[in-house]
Amino acid sequence: MDVISTTAGSVRGRRKGGVAAFAGIPYAAPPFGPRRLRPPQPPEPWSGVRDAFAPGPSAPQPGYHPALAGLLGEAGEVGEDCLSLNVWTPSPGRAEGGLPVMVWVHGGAFRNGAGSLPGYDGARLAADGVVCVTLNYRLGAEGFLLLPDGTSNLGLLDQVAALEWVRDNIAGFGGDPDNVTVFGQSAGAISITALMAMDRARGLFRRVITQSGAGHHSHPEHIARRVTERLAALAGVAPTREALATVPPERLVAADTALSREIAQDTDPARWGESAGGGTTVLPVVDGETLPERPIDAIAAGAGRDIDVLTGTTSEEFRLFLVPLGIEPRITDAVLHGFLAGFGLDPDRARAVYAAARPGASPGDLFSAVMTDHAYRVPAVRVAEARAASGARTFVYEFTRPSPAMDGALGACHMAEIGFVFGNLTDPLVGPDAPRDLSDGMRAAWTSFARTGRPDTAAPNGDTPPTWPAYGERRSVMLLGGATPAVCEDPAADARELWAGRR
Numbered sequence: 001m002d003v004i005s006t007t008a009g010s011v012r013g014r015r016k017g018g019v020a021a022f023a024g025i026p027y028a029a030p031p032f033g034p035r036r037l038r039p040p041q042p043p044e045p046w047s048g049v050r051d052a053f054a055p056g057p058s059a060p061q062p063g064y065h066p067a068l069a070g071l072l073g074e075a076g077e078v079g080e081d082c083l084s085l086n087v088w089t090p091s092p093g094r095a096e097g098g099l100p101v102m103v104w105v106h107g108g109a110f111r112n113g114a115g116s117l118p119g120y121d122g123a124r125l126a127a128d129g130v131v132c133v134t135l136n137y138r139l140g141a142e143g144f145l146l147l148p149d150g151t152s153n154l155g156l157l158d159q160v161a162a163l164e165w166v167r168d169n170i171a172g173f174g175g176d177p178d179n180v181t182v183f184g185q186s187a188g189a190i191s192i193t194a195l196m197a198m199d200r201a202r203g204l205f206r207r208v209i210t211q212s213g214a215g216h217h218s219h220p221e222h223i224a225r226r227v228t229e230r231l232a233a234l235a236g237v238a239p240t241r242e243a244l245a246t247v248p249p250e251r252l253v254a255a256d257t258a259l260s261r262e263i264a265q266d267t268d269p270a271r272w273g274e275s276a277g278g279g280t281t282v283l284p285v286v287d288g289e290t291l292p293e294r295p296i297d298a299i300a301a302g303a304g305r306d307i308d309v310l311t312g313t314t315s316e317e318f319r320l321f322l323v324p325l326g327i328e329p330r331i332t333d334a335v336l337h338g339f340l341a342g343f344g345l346d347p348d349r350a351r352a353v354y355a356a357a358r359p360g361a362s363p364g365d366l367f368s369a370v371m372t373d374h375a376y377r378v379p380a381v382r383v384a385e386a387r388a389a390s391g392a393r394t395f396v397y398e399f400t401r402p403s404p405a406m407d408g409a410l411g412a413c414h415m416a417e418i419g420f421v422f423g424n425l426t427d428p429l430v431g432p433d434a435p436r437d438l439s440d441g442m443r444a445a446w447t448s449f450a451r452t453g454r455p456d457t458a459a460p461n462g463d464t465p466p467t468w469p470a471y472g473e474r475r476s477v478m479l480l481g482g483a484t485p486a487v488c489e490d491p492a493a494d495a496r497e498l499w500a501g502r503r
Helices: 066-072 123-127 140-144 154-173 187-196 221-235 249-264 269-275 295-300 333-342 347-356 363-389 418-422 436-452 493-498
Strands: 002-005 010-016 019-026 049-051 084-089 099-105 131-135 175-185 207-211 308-314 394-399 476-480 486-489
Touching (some): 084 123, 099 187, 099 436, 123 131, 175 187, 187 207, 295 363, 308 363, 333 347, 347 363, 363 394, 363 493, 436 476
Parallel strands (some): 099 175, 394 476
16 A cells, blocks of 8 residues: 655555555545535645545536436445545656646536546556546536626636646656646536636646537526526525525535426527537636636637647537437437527538438438537637647547447447546447557557647557647548548538538
């Protein structure tokens, strides 16, 4: 067993296979009682040595729909002491030459998830020569309401507090606090893009990897205020910090779930902004203080120009939200037409472009492709375009391997790449007999990026992989998921051009 000193006290971890794991380390005090709905505070110090053998409680959350729970995995027991993190390191106590640090921010639509999910076990990444950290942060109403006193983005401030903990403590675990890469997926990737635009996060990380999430998903103040007011009404209290802080967490979660159902049926962006018609309620709030402007706009203006970025998506993101719930067969041409028009596209032209690339596709297939572009691919491209215009280096990928789950009906869906990034090939979306060389190559690219700012990948059988060019005039994208990595210039250009001037 290894014992490491932190700013709050000493922790004892367990070593297995050359990697030491430390679980459930508090990076902030429990955000309940007098601290509820307030910015994170330092953890209470402890004396002696604290066993760091088990993850801490997860943040209060509703859990997933039963049709999705088996695919995504449920967080563990929830509890008040939920602001904790987990560390995996091959070199605890390393005195010099610190290792690159990779800090994972989990997804879950800002409503679900935890850093302790088995799929995020960082032992394999640590064995590849990095220090891996995963963390919890406040979710739902606890983390992302805009309150009348100006309190907002508490979940993002939790992430900042975790990164400050890393800055102050990670050297004791063998990590280099000056070489931190923040990586995350979906809501985690959206959070990271927001961190790039936040003054409070400046200097806490050097590189970012954003998987299936970019800089468009946020709420302006008037939308965020409407979310707060409606959620409070569903909880039966006034929309104030004082009133909401008296509501049991499970009742706030139930109110958030009820609001999610309402928003899912209302596709009017004038009412619910980026959440309209979807599965999210809360999002990062552009409050002018913690988050001064919409992240994509901040990036276009030069925010994070000094940060290396690796960003990308899966080929068929949205199938995860359509197929398990049985929604895809219910999509008609009329529904597809309405969404295309609502996005400001010419419905007939857009349908023709998407159909030409997918012979025999159903309206549901086309809807999935359109939503994948609207919610994921085009926002990622906009980040890459904005950074390329200012000379900031950005690398873009597309993960193409279809998940074998549900007899292959999910395709290369949202979250299909995570098991390969972490090297945890028991993930349900990875499926049996997953190609280990694909995971080896992706881990090599991710850890190379964390070390050097370049995602040098690996190819099976000792082949020389193609050089991964930065995104620029040729719009180069690395395709990952096939037998070997492959560079594609401006993939799906016709569909991308449809969105010119939009997203």
